[in-house]
Amino acid sequence: MSSNVRFTDFKSDAQPTWCPGCGDFGTMNGMMKALAETGNSPDETFVVAGIGCSGKIGTYMRSYAIHGVHGRALPVGAGVKLANPDVEVMVAGGDGDGYSIGAGHFIHAVRRNVDMTYVVMDNRIYGLTKGQASPTSREDFETSTTPEGPQQPPVNPLALALAASGTFIAQSFSTDAQRHADIVKQAVEHDGFGFVNVFSPCVTFNDVDTYDYFRDHIVDLADVDHDPTDYEDARSRILDPGKEYQGVLYRDEDSVPYSRRHGVDADMTDVPDGAPEDATDLVREFY
Amino acid sequence: MPADFNWAIGGEAGDGIDSTGKIFAQALSRAGRHVFTSKDFASRIRGGYTSYKIRTSVSQVQSVVDRLDVLIALTQRTIDENLNELHDGSVIIYDGDRTTMQDVEIPDGMIGLDVPLKGLAEDAGGAIMRNVVALGAACAVSGFPIENLDSALEKRFGDKGRSIVENNMTAARKGRDYVEDEYDEAFGYDLECTDEDYVLLNGDEAIGMGAIAGGCRFYAGYPITPATNVMEYLTGRIERYGGHVVQAEDELSAINMALGAARSGARSMTATSGPGIDLMTETFGLVATSETPLVICNVMRSGPSTGMPTKQEQGDLNAMLYGGHGEVPRFVLAPTTIAECFHKTVEAFNLAEKYQIPVYLTADLSLAVTEQTYAPEEFDMDAVEIDRGKVVDEETVGEWQDEEGRFKPHALTDDGVSPRAFPGTEGGVHMSTGLEHDELGRRTEDTEMRVQQVDKRSRKVETARDREAFEPREFGDADADTLVVSWGSNEGAMVEAMRFLDDRGIDVRFLSVPYVFPRPDLTEAVEAAAETIVVECNATGQFADLIEHDTLTRVTRLNKYDGVRFKADELAERIAAALGTQAAGEEATP
Numbered sequence: 001m002s003s004n005v006r007f008t009d010f011k012s013d014a015q016p017t018w019c020p021g022c023g024d025f026g027t028m029n030g031m032m033k034a035l036a037e038t039g040n041s042p043d044e045t046f047v048v049a050g051i052g053c054s055g056k057i058g059t060y061m062r063s064y065a066i067h068g069v070h071g072r073a074l075p076v077g078a079g080v081k082l083a084n085p086d087v088e089v090m091v092a093g094g095d096g097d098g099y100s101i102g103a104g105h106f107i108h109a110v111r112r113n114v115d116m117t118y119v120v121m122d123n124r125i126y127g128l129t130k131g132q133a134s135p136t137s138r139e140d141f142e143t144s145t146t147p148e149g150p151q152q153p154p155v156n157p158l159a160l161a162l163a164a165s166g167t168f169i170a171q172s173f174s175t176d177a178q179r180h181a182d183i184v185k186q187a188v189e190h191d192g193f194g195f196v197n198v199f200s201p202c203v204t205f206n207d208v209d210t211y212d213y214f215r216d217h218i219v220d221l222a223d224v225d226h227d228p229t230d231y232e233d234a235r236s237r238i239l240d241p242g243k244e245y246q247g248v249l250y251r252d253e254d255s256v257p258y259s260r261r262h263g264v265d266a267d268m269t270d271v272p273d274g275a276p277e278d279a280t281d282l283v284r285e286f287y
Numbered sequence: 288m289p290a291d292f293n294w295a296i297g298g299e300a301g302d303g304i305d306s307t308g309k310i311f312a313q314a315l316s317r318a319g320r321h322v323f324t325s326k327d328f329a330s331r332i333r334g335g336y337t338s339y340k341i342r343t344s345v346s347q348v349q350s351v352v353d354r355l356d357v358l359i360a361l362t363q364r365t366i367d368e369n370l371n372e373l374h375d376g377s378v379i380i381y382d383g384d385r386t387t388m389q390d391v392e393i394p395d396g397m398i399g400l401d402v403p404l405k406g407l408a409e410d411a412g413g414a415i416m417r418n419v420v421a422l423g424a425a426c427a428v429s430g431f432p433i434e435n436l437d438s439a440l441e442k443r444f445g446d447k448g449r450s451i452v453e454n455n456m457t458a459a460r461k462g463r464d465y466v467e468d469e470y471d472e473a474f475g476y477d478l479e480c481t482d483e484d485y486v487l488l489n490g491d492e493a494i495g496m497g498a499i500a501g502g503c504r505f506y507a508g509y510p511i512t513p514a515t516n517v518m519e520y521l522t523g524r525i526e527r528y529g530g531h532v533v534q535a536e537d538e539l540s541a542i543n544m545a546l547g548a549a550r551s552g553a554r555s556m557t558a559t560s561g562p563g564i565d566l567m568t569e570t571f572g573l574v575a576t577s578e579t580p581l582v583i584c585n586v587m588r589s590g591p592s593t594g595m596p597t598k599q600e601q602g603d604l605n606a607m608l609y610g611g612h613g614e615v616p617r618f619v620l621a622p623t624t625i626a627e628c629f630h631k632t633v634e635a636f637n638l639a640e641k642y643q644i645p646v647y648l649t650a651d652l653s654l655a656v657t658e659q660t661y662a663p664e665e666f667d668m669d670a671v672e673i674d675r676g677k678v679v680d681e682e683t684v685g686e687w688q689d690e691e692g693r694f695k696p697h698a699l700t701d702d703g704v705s706p707r708a709f710p711g712t713e714g715g716v717h718m719s720t721g722l723e724h725d726e727l728g729r730r731t732e733d734t735e736m737r738v739q740q741v742d743k744r745s746r747k748v749e750t751a752r753d754r755e756a757f758e759p760r761e762f763g764d765a766d767a768d769t770l771v772v773s774w775g776s777n778e779g780a781m782v783e784a785m786r787f788l789d790d791r792g793i794d795v796r797f798l799s800v801p802y803v804f805p806r807p808d809l810t811e812a813v814e815a816a817a818e819t820i821v822v823e824c825n826a827t828g829q830f831a832d833l834i835e836h837d838t839l840t841r842v843t844r845l846n847k848y849d850g851v852r853f854k855a856d857e858l859a860e861r862i863a864a865a866l867g868t869q870a871a872g873e874e875a876t877p
Contacts, residue, residue: 012718013691014729043713048547058718059729064710066550067720068543069573075507075540079547079555080710082531083505087551087710105543108536266529268504269552269709275500275671276528282496283666286486287317 007036010045012062018053023200023211026174027121028057030198031090033177034117034184035063040088047090048077050102052128053202054094054121071102074109074118078258081116083268085259088188089116096126099135099155106157110164110193115257117187117194120157121174123202124209131205141208157197158238158249167192167255169234170248173214174200179222179246186248192255199244214244221247229253290344292429292478293354296418297338297368298361300331306443307359307418308339309658311425312487314439315343316660318431319481323348323779324658325852327368330512330596336364345479349624349659349779350855356476357428359421363391373397378474380424382417398472400424402465411458412450419455423462430477433463485660490628490650490776494584495520496666497632498556502673503582504530505548505555507541509563512596513655514586517558538566542583546570549579550719552678552709554636558584561603562593568610571645573721575615578697578705578744580639580676582632585649587775589850598850599652601775604829607647608804614741616748618646619803623760623778625654626665627801633671638755641676642704642747649803651824653852654776679706684714693717695726699739703746748805757802759809767796769866770816772809772842774800774830777822780853787859793868806833813838820845820865824852 010032018024035045045063049055051070058065064087068076077091098106098120109118125143126132132145136157140149161169168190172180180198187194199214226247227233234250237243259265296307305326312322323342329335340355342348355372358365360381366373373379375396381388383401393399402424408416419440426433440455488496495517498506506525508518522532535541541557548555559567564585574581587603589595607619618638622631628650635648679687687695687706696717698705705726708715722730723737731737751757760778763785773781778799788795796816800806813819813834819842821831828844835842843865847853 042716044711046551046710047718058720062716064550064708064716065718066547066577067718067722068546069569069721072539072543072570075535075543076547076550078533079505079507079544079549080551081547082533082544083548083553083555084551084710104536105540108540262531263526264531266504268530268548268554271502271504271554271673271675273673275668279500279668279671282499282524283486283663283668286488286492287484287663 005036005039005041007032010035010042010061010063012060014059016060017056019204021203022053023123023174023202024053024057024121026177026180027119027198027200028060030172030174030177030181030184031092031119032061033181034188035088035090037181037185038188044086045088045090046080047092048073048080049091050093050097052094052097052126054092054097057092071097071100072105073097074102074105077116077118078109078112078114081114082259082264085265085267090188091116091118093118093120095120095122095124095134095136099157099160103135107160107164110161110166110195113167113192113255113258115192115259117184118196119184120197121200122157122197123200123206124154125202125206127202127205138208156238161195162235162238162250166195166250167252168194168248169238169250170194170196171245172196172198173218173246174198175211176246179220183248190251190255192252192257217244218246219243221245221249291342291348292344292356292476293340293342293352294357294425294429295338295340295355295369296359296361296421297336297365299333300329300335300337301333302337302361303418304337304339307422308341310419310436310439310443311422312341312658313442314436315341315431316485316487317438318435319483319485320345320478321347321485322487322658322660323350325351325653326656328597336368338365338368343478345481350783351852352856353854357425359425360391362387366392366394370394378428380421380428400428400466400470402462404462407461407465408458411461412454416455416458419458420462423459424466426459427463427466428474428476430474432480433459435480484663486663486666487658487660488625489516489656489658490622490625490654491516491586491656492520493625493628494558494632494648494650495524497629498636499525499528499530500629500668500671501633501636502554503556503636504528505545505553506530506557507533507535507544507548508557508559509535509538509541511560511563513588513652514558514560514563514584516655517584517586538563539570542567542570542574545581546574546579549581554640556582556584558586560586560588561590561606564603564606564610572611572613572615574645575617575744576721577719578643579645580643581645582635582639583645583647585647586655587649587651595850597652599824599852600848600850601651601824602829602848603649604803604825607649616644616745618642618644618751618805619649620646621649621774621801621803622654623775623799623801625657625659626661628654629666631801637672637674638751641674642751643676643707644747651775657776677704677706679708679712679715681713684708684712688714689727693727696728697724697740697743698726699743702750703743704750752805757805757807759798759800759807762797762799764794765796767794768817769793769795770812770819771795771797771822771862772800772819772834773822774803775824777824777853780855780858781822783855784859784862787856788862791863791868793863793866795862803830803833808837809834810838813840813842818843818866820862822853822858824848
């Protein structure tokens, strides 16, 4: 790891095509800051993204990266990390990506607890397909495909993560730059699966969950008496409907990441020129 | 009849059929006899007819035939199911004390041996050893020295402690002694032993062993019959070599994990069966477009949909060749024997990395679950070579950067193959994507670059055709008028069928093709033959379609899609019938 990495080193020369004012700019900047501040370099970082506005992040950041298929970024990240433990893995997705098409992967990634960071750019709408309801859209939110609102309650991603035995559950607001970067940084430093749901407003299609709305409603956990290591405290806040928290809601100090549980610490990328030395033992087993 | 011996045990699932069969197969193999096994099982945990058949000889056996010499029948249905394979003089071992077997009907001309299996097992220490008593009885009938059974029992029960092993040895002797004491028939069998040491394994195991030998270190999969054995084999073994197996939440996750590991720089694989291939197809496109080397093993079963999950078929060829939207090259390898499952797996990894392309490695159910003996030298670990292709390091990465120092993971090259940089390589930072991209991996809709990238990916196929030998395996008389072509597990049955055909004066040239794409050009062979017959286990003749497409010549299709593999004698009959030279007194199998 190089010590003199600046967050701009993680910026590519591609011009983002996100709408002016999109919350994703701040979300990405915070991710880059967190990576730089934790001492990672682009050469040793792997960013996995899915489809949608969030999926473009691999193009705008400078690191090893893959832009995957919709909803399946988390398994890719797990594969990268398990095969090459020295690599810092950051997975980015959207609320559709993570809580709809990829909901199954999300729950299993949380409980698998591979040591990586998952940042969800939650704008509570489908942006790139031009404004349909997402799993986190409000029950009465009118969109092109839900003219009378989805008529079903939104998913609570933090509760899903908690139910799946998450070991690091946090939420941040993309425009609160320093605070957001600090929360992502804690997720990167967490020994296990660091999950951050980021309010990342869509200025084009979502006129309900706007910057102003979040500014007015966010409760920063730094300002209230909250102990993230206290499971009951975390649980009651996460299950408190309609509350928009910012900060680390839950952190399991005893988190044992997948690799330690399973004794997976070898770098799997280095392969000899031929079969392993004692491979004949494998044949002998069939005598 | 050939100098071989055919044995079976049958009963209900849960009766311990599989492990009993395996013990006897192992005993025969350890006694220096060749073995070929076949299993008939239903898709349920308990109940339902299930059987384990063994054909054994002192020379190599590679298929099943329509004949049973000794049958251990745990249920009446075992006899009914095998009636057409039993013959005059066949021996049926059963336990007349068993409630369901008290009114057992032994067909005319056959020898029923009523052996109190359960009672003798109890005498030896427990009713659970009932099947081992039957094995002892089978030893007496077949003239197979019971000492050979001991080492197989040791292997099977050694972990459970000395007394368990010894009780089983006693049980086997009680079975043998009972037959010798109570029956004085001369059964006429004398299974000869040799000093050869063989290994006994199935196709799934050979694939798993090939994966480890070939440098695979990461495997992600989701359980599905009949591919699960690959995962079970690797679990607990790949770790010894620094690898890891993940049981993913579904096939979508499995292939994506494998993709991630591959991009991370590991040799990586997933295995599944037909329905799983369907689920993986979405990511398959990404694997291909991002030019990620990945081995996707498809152990075919009978489809479509859930079809017949425990039955034989070769119906997924089109799905592997054409599956997915858009157009991307992929390689499809189809080993034709269990030993080839090992070799082709090693080759699949090399091809995947040399050409940065997804490789389908496909076995059919018969190949996957069948066990066969081989000389251990067939699996020569010293001969395994690993070629990782164009991987760059810090020294060489500069050759593949643009003027601004940016790495080109999709560089346009003459051979279509671009450089690969693993994360951690300084100067190799890059992104890849399923979107159409330029040399740097950046999304593009530029018409010229689109065409160049499509052409580049396709060019790898031409390069591989130039550099690799995608040859068929050839058998028989090269000048014969009749050409038979097959793929997958049919090779064994066909090789043996050639003997039956030869007896009738039918001379054939046989080409067994392990490469579906790229594949050998058979035009010359087809043109030289008066008649070409393509043998495969599917209804529509998917492989025959390819041969016709390649050679512009009509072929005769010989298809079987009842869920059961070709038997050697059956195949010979059907080929003879196709040639209009049916032998007198013999009926072709419909």
